[in-house]
Amino acid sequence: MTVLDHTLEELHHLLVNKETTAEAIMKAVYARIAETEDKIGSFITLTKEEALEKARAMDVAGIDPLDILSGLPIGIKDNIVTKGTLTTAASKMLEDFIPVYDATVMEKVTDAGMISVGKLNMDEFAMGGSTETSAYKITRNPWDLAKVPGGSSGGSAAAVAAGQVPMTLGTDTGGSIRQPAAFTGIVGMKPTYGRVSRFGLIAFASSLDQIGPLTRTVKDNALVLNAISGYDEKDSMSYNEATPDFTAGIEAGVKGMKIGVPKEYLQEGLEAGVREAVLKAIETFKELGAIVEEVSLPHSKYGVPAYYIIASSEASSNLQRFDGIRYGYRSPDAKTLEDVYVKSRSEGFGMEVKRRIMLGTFSLSSGFYDAHFKKAGQTRTLIRRDFEKVFEGYDLILGPTTTTTAFNIGGQVHDPVAMYLSDILTVPVNLAGVPAISIPAGFSNGLPVGLQLIAKHFDEKTIYQAAYAFEQATDFHKEKPNL
Amino acid sequence: MANIDINEVKHVALLSKLEFQEEEIARFTKQIDDIITMVEHLDEVDTKGVPVTTHGLEVASVMRKDIATPGMDRDELFKNVKTQQDGLIKVPAMIDNGEAGA
Numbered sequence: 001m002t003v004l005d006h007t008l009e010e011l012h013h014l015l016v017n018k019e020t021t022a023e024a025i026m027k028a029v030y031a032r033i034a035e036t037e038d039k040i041g042s043f044i045t046l047t048k049e050e051a052l053e054k055a056r057a058m059d060v061a062g063i064d065p066l067d068i069l070s071g072l073p074i075g076i077k078d079n080i081v082t083k084g085t086l087t088t089a090a091s092k093m094l095e096d097f098i099p100v101y102d103a104t105v106m107e108k109v110t111d112a113g114m115i116s117v118g119k120l121n122m123d124e125f126a127m128g129g130s131t132e133t134s135a136y137k138i139t140r141n142p143w144d145l146a147k148v149p150g151g152s153s154g155g156s157a158a159a160v161a162a163g164q165v166p167m168t169l170g171t172d173t174g175g176s177i178r179q180p181a182a183f184t185g186i187v188g189m190k191p192t193y194g195r196v197s198r199f200g201l202i203a204f205a206s207s208l209d210q211i212g213p214l215t216r217t218v219k220d221n222a223l224v225l226n227a228i229s230g231y232d233e234k235d236s237m238s239y240n241e242a243t244p245d246f247t248a249g250i251e252a253g254v255k256g257m258k259i260g261v262p263k264e265y266l267q268e269g270l271e272a273g274v275r276e277a278v279l280k281a282i283e284t285f286k287e288l289g290a291i292v293e294e295v296s297l298p299h300s301k302y303g304v305p306a307y308y309i310i311a312s313s314e315a316s317s318n319l320q321r322f323d324g325i326r327y328g329y330r331s332p333d334a335k336t337l338e339d340v341y342v343k344s345r346s347e348g349f350g351m352e353v354k355r356r357i358m359l360g361t362f363s364l365s366s367g368f369y370d371a372h373f374k375k376a377g378q379t380r381t382l383i384r385r386d387f388e389k390v391f392e393g394y395d396l397i398l399g400p401t402t403t404t405t406a407f408n409i410g411g412q413v414h415d416p417v418a419m420y421l422s423d424i425l426t427v428p429v430n431l432a433g434v435p436a437i438s439i440p441a442g443f444s445n446g447l448p449v450g451l452q453l454i455a456k457h458f459d460e461k462t463i464y465q466a467a468y469a470f471e472q473a474t475d476f477h478k479e480k481p482n483l
Numbered sequence: 484m485a486n487i488d489i490n491e492v493k494h495v496a497l498l499s500k501l502e503f504q505e506e507e508i509a510r511f512t513k514q515i516d517d518i519i520t521m522v523e524h525l526d527e528v529d530t531k532g533v534p535v536t537t538h539g540l541e542v543a544s545v546m547r548k549d550i551a552t553p554g555m556d557r558d559e560l561f562k563n564v565k566t567q568q569d570g571l572i573k574v575p576a577m578i579d580n581g582e583a584g585a
Binding site for chain 2: 096097098100101192193194207208210233236237239299301302304305306308309316320323324325326327328330334335336337339340341342343345346349354355357358359361362365372374375376377378379380381382384416417420421430431433457
């Protein structure tokens with residue numbers, strides 16, 4: 001038992017009651033990182049001296065009893081820009097990029113008194129589901145070092161699961177928070193599109209990207225989302241309404257709540273242990289008083305093809321900014337301006353990123369636009385309507401987060417289609433823009449299984465309420481990997 | 484098989500400002516063909532009269548007051564520039580006159 005085994009609320013009380021200090025918590029974080037990082041490899045950059053200095057300053061200033069996250073350590077995915085701290089998006093393209101401004105979420109993190117521990121590993125430009133496309137290192141799953149931690153927020157998930165840091169920020173474009181949370185047995189929330197500002201998030205697919213929290217418990221998660229949400233003039237797609245307190249009413253339970261289970265989410269192809277855990281979760285929700293019924297999201301199976309066209313098209317456009325001129329990698333062999341573009345991009349981007357740029361450019365090119373990009377956009381409308389229809393009669397949708405538990409390192413990375421198809425249960429949520437969480441729901445062959453709860457736009461509160469009730473009724477979140 | 488042609492892939496590489504080795508182009512052609520074959524499942528979907536969704540949230544155009552605010556300091560912004568001269572970003576010649584250099 002170390003100080004890090006506490007929830008965020010407990011840590012806050014220890015700080016307010018002067019039973020510990022922000023510096024002691026920060027030292028415990030770095031001690032745990034020193035002990036486990038060789039095995040896990042969660043971080044690209046650590047900012048130890050700066051973090052300890054901030055913690056000491058916080059102790060001197062005193063912890064405000066109303067600032068619940070004040071003085072607590074957080075890890076940041078490396079595609080979120082941090083002023084003065086190396087931000088690579090796990091790409092060689094940004095190997096020496098020091099941002100000159102903070103992302104809006106970083107301003108919010110600072111305003112809430114949280115202290116950044118460092119920058120977390122990920123798939124390059126968030127493109128991947130295993131953290132294996134990082135240009136820097138492989139991150140390993142704390143439950144089994146031969147397995148991937150998922151991706152693209154693999155570092156964010158592994159760091160929390162390994163007890164290195166109590167909370168992290170990740171990003172989710174097609175499942176990149178929920179899938180690694182599922183693979184590592186923690187809580188990961190993809191908020192409604194527009195809930196959290198994307199200003200300062202290195203864009204992958206702008207109509208799908210969202211930043212969200214990864215934590216060990218549901219309430220911890222709600223506390224972090226409270227801190228990072230809100231309208232931002234610098235992101236015109238951010239939601240211009242007041243943010244509710246996501247912890248208010250979190251203990252209200254699920255009695256009478258109507259939960260739909262899409263029959264498409266329990267179809268063949270599901271690992272037996274995953275199916276079993278989800279069926280058990282349904283029983284738990286029924287015992288808690290929820291009404292659980294089968295529903296249908298008929299266009300689910302078209303989510304993956306529509307997603308890969310839309311996400312890659314947006315990525316090919318967003319990644320045009322990496323031209324070797326103003327910042328980022330510039331090829332030493334460039335002799336002409338055209339060389340600067342072509343050689344810098346060809347040497348700076350990894351294969352998966354190039355594959356997506358090529359696919360996106362192809363989909364947007366003359367002759368293929370109608371057949372691919374437009375068709376995908378229309379399918380996206382149908383997928384969104386599927387959700388809207390179910391939410392006319394139900395409060396939540398429940399299903400597995402992933403079809404399998406964590407796979408072997410090196411297992412899928414060479415087969416793009418197999419890798420893409422494993423996103424089948426997460427991408428429809430991004431296409432529809434609705435919020436969804438993954439919470440621990442058991443184990444299959446010793447590896448964590450994630451349960452996904454989806455709500456209508458801007459109804460994260462109902463998700464947290466149900467997730468909290470499930471967490472209180474089960475012990476899965478108390479299990480820890482042996483490291 | 485979506486029958487993606489190797490020349491199409493070369494053309495897309497040109498548009499993307501990316502260059503590849505011949506064997507990489509061959510591998511990409513096969514992979515993009517596999518991906519497009521997967522994508523062609525969308526042909527089954529009846530999308531007649533269905534509008535295209537391009538945004539994560541239905542938001543009308545957002546306007547703000549046009550108020551001048553200080554921009555970022557130029558020296559700050561130049562911190563990540565590789566080559567500069569007289570406060571400008573220096574790049575190789577746009578037209579190769581034989582004297583170009585980065």
